[in-house]
Amino acid sequence: MSTLTERWQASLMNNYGTPPLALVRGQGAEVWDADGRRYLDLVGGIAVNALGHAHPAVVEAVTKQLTTLGHTSNLYITEPPVALAERLLELAGAPGRVLFCNSGAEANETAFKLARRTGRPKVIACENAFHGRTMGALALTGQPPKREPFEPLVPGVVHVPYGDVAALEAAVDDTTAAVFLEPILGEAGAVTPPADYLAAARRITAERGALLVLDEVQTGIGRTGAWFAFQRAGIVPDVVTLAKGLGGGLPIGACIGFGAAGELFQPGQHGTTFGGNPVSCAAGLAVLATIEDEGLLEQVNLVGKTIANGVEELGHPLVTGVDGAGLLIGIVLGKPVSAAVATAAREGGILVNNAVPERVRLVPPLVLSEAQAREFLTALPGFLEAADG
């Protein structure tokens, strides 16, 4: 009998390379492998499992929806996408309209097409930002190694340095349709921009009639300790894209257009078969209700601070800083050894992410407890020693 890993290698097309671990079960912020070994999951499906694995609220909502009415196509109206759109707009605190799709990349494709509807040719995005791997989203992505194998990409995108207000001032003009920004760079390892950056981007885009599109695929739905990261900056963008945590593990994406931005598509101009399917939307409603019922925004702030302060207090020579917000945490390393830290952590029973060499990223389920945070802090010095040795 071949192992699950061997079967994976023989049957699946390469995407991220062969993963080092085969998992069979999950509960909350914990997962188990086939040998029954338990891991603390600080990756959470890459910021996906807002409520952790097998949360009863999601299980119940999905089961109830699947046994009542499954997918129906967008040719008919159903309750869950309407209720989810209403709730998202309520939480955002601004009127608008929502288009549902299936992933973060697709949500950004939607926003890109929305931007094209302004009739202006230029779109601005940031160096180092990540917006997805479909051709339009990849054109927005500012990471050359991910872009170059697939060129030519969708034209019209200009990249500027992230966090640089002067660069935005210089780039945005009356031919600019939209500026795409991540409120915190997620894939780049939880890189926080200067405090005034989003407010400056809001002012600059408003002055010049360009849309401000915030990619909250990673930062949205409680991840930073607020429903949306834009609320922490005290602004309202024109467009927000969501995915990941919104579905509590089920695939979903959303593009919200606030005010006039929600009116740019004409009927028939954009859509997708599974967008707004009742099952994913029922999961989304369960996620939002549970974040509220369980006080998870407060918990994210508390547990996030426990980790950030705890890492700083370690005073380990390999750690040069802690970045991010809430439970989107980047542990900044003085050497490019995040892969070695992640390997040592995995061997020690804790899953962390090493998307960039100089940062260890934590994006655990929002239900992560204080006790689980302390478990990580207690074990971390050993992982750093192993990587630094």
Ligand code: PMP
């Ligand atoms: N935008 C951001 C900010 C992301 O972090 C990601 C995924 N890491 C995406 C877009 C793409 O989302 P998906 O993988 O669901 O297409």
